[in-house]
Amino acid sequence: MRCNLKSRKDIPPHEVAGFNVRAAMDNMAREQVIALLVIVQYLLSLLWVIFMDDVGALLADVVPGMAFELFFGAVFLPPFLTVAISWWARRFLRDSPWLFFTHRLNLCLLIFGAALTAIFVDAPFVFETVILLSSLLIVITPFFSKGLYLSSLLLFFVGSSWTGGWQGFSWFDIGDVVLTTLVGLIMVRFRFSDRVGNYLTTRTIEEQHRQLRETNRELVDANHQLQSITHLDGLTGVSNRRAFDETLEREWRRAMRAGTPLGMLMMDIDLFKPYNDTYGHQAGDVCLKTVAGALGAGTRRAGEMVARYGGEEFAVIVPGGNADALAVMAESLRRTVATLGIHHPTLAWGYVSLSIGGALMVPQFGENLETLISRADGSLYAAKEAGRNRVVLRKSVSEKG
Numbered sequence: 079m080r081c082n083l084k085s086r087k088d089i090p091p092h093e094v095a096g097f098n099v100r101a102a103m104d105n106m107a108r109e110q111v112i113a114l115l116v117i118v119q120y121l122l123s124l125l126w127v128i129f130m131d132d133v134g135a136l137l138a139d140v141v142p143g144m145a146f147e148l149f150f151g152a153v154f155l156p157p158f159l160t161v162a163i164s165w166w167a168r169r170f171l172r173d174s175p176w177l178f179f180t181h182r183l184n185l186c187l188l189i190f191g192a193a194l195t196a197i198f199v200d201a202p203f204v205f206e207t208v209i210l211l212s213s214l215l216i217v218i219t220p221f222f223s224k225g226l227y228l229s230s231l232l233l234f235f236v237g238s239s240w241t242g243g244w245q246g247f248s249w250f251d252i253g254d255v256v257l258t259t260l261v262g263l264i265m266v267r268f269r270f271s272d273r274v275g276n277y278l279t280t281r282t283i284e285e286q287h288r289q290l291r292e293t294n295r296e297l298v299d300a301n302h303q304l305q306s307i308t309h310l311d312g313l314t315g316v317s318n319r320r321a322f323d324e325t326l327e328r329e330w331r332r333a334m335r336a337g338t339p340l341g342m343l344m345m346d347i348d349l350f351k352p353y354n355d356t357y358g359h360q361a362g363d364v365c366l367k368t369v370a371g372a373l374g375a376g377t378r379r380a381g382e383m384v385a386r387y388g389g390e391e392f393a394v395i396v397p398g399g400n401a402d403a404l405a406v407m408a409e410s411l412r413r414t415v416a417t418l419g420i421h422h423p424t425l426a427w428g429y430v431s432l433s434i435g436g437a438l439m440v441p442q443f444g445e446n447l448e449t450l451i452s453r454a455d456g457s458l459y460a461a462k463e464a465g466r467n468r469v470v471l472r473k474s475v476s477e478k479g
Contacts, residue, residue: 156191314370
């Protein structure tokens with residue numbers, strides 16, 4: 079539904095529908111309040127007449143020839159319809175473009191109903207009250223309010239002339255109705271302008287909050303990505319030395335608190351420099367990435383981490399377990415790399431292999447994690463000295479199979 083704004087530039091075209099729906103939802107509740115106030119006013123007036131006058135005689139005097147039921151139907155039906163339609167629309171037409179149309183229908187029922195009542199009872203007070211309440215509580219577009227107020231004012235004057243009530247009005251009464259209508263139109267303009275400003279301010283704040291949330295989300299994603307980049311080795315894609323040091327220190331403290339073992343494997347690609355010299359650095363890089371991928375695939379349990387320790391050296395952190403389990407894991411990694419079948423002419427067995435040294439400790443207070451690294455490095459040195467392509471864990475040696 080289009081919103082007939084006095085100044086179209088006040089609201090961007092893409093915001094008109096949102097303004098209509100929000101204004102209609104607020105106005106529905108206020109229209110119900112006005113309709114209930116009108117009903118209460120009618121009932122109090124009726125009770126006053128019942129106690130003070132003869133209702134039948136008064137009705138016959140006000141509108142000759144009108145049936146009793148028709149009179150009360152014409153008076154009470156518009157506000158009751160307004161209450162019912164408002165309740166139904168707010169319940170079933172929420173966020174619908176028809177909500178704005180229903181709000182305008184309610185407003186017409188209220189104002190024209192009040193004009194009819196004022197005609198029937200020869201008293202403009204009801205009409206003036208509804209005009210002022212509508213202008214004060216309901217946000218109406220100036221263009222629509224001008225047509226509605228002036229047409230209802232015309233209806234009141236024509237109807238009063240037809241029923242003969244015009245003769246009973248003084249110039250003060252006529253001027254009072256006209257002035258009330260003009261004041262209502264002025265109030266509408268100020269209220270509408272204020273509502274447009276509030277709406278645009280609210281939408282601006284909401285948009286700023288949305289952009290802020292989006293920016294925060296992008297910053298979080300960028301931070302996660304940056305952390306991933308700073309903790310990953312650029313060539314192989316496994317964790318780098320920095321990530322290894324941080325994780326080992328964290329796992330060392332955890333194992334110390336819990337009194338659980340912490341294992342570590344140090345491994346070196348056998349005779350990698352001759353491989354590089356034979357096939358070139360590009361083939362050497364491919365070899366490093368392939369070996370790193372195989373090691374990563376073999377360390378998937380929670381807490382385990384494989385990292386590039388430096389050059390052709392890799393390290394694996396293995397929390398928990400025991401010496402036998404650590405040895406089994408190390409031998410599995412050695413066999414996995416061997417089955418890759420990467421040709422290496424310098425080695426006697428003809429394929430790229432790993433020498434692996436392992437160590438297992440239960441950290442104690444006062445000990446340093448460098449002790450674990452030193453023991454694993456010593457085991458790696460022992461594996462190389464023993465002929466390479468094997469696992470050494472403490473003093474035990476697992477020959478190649």
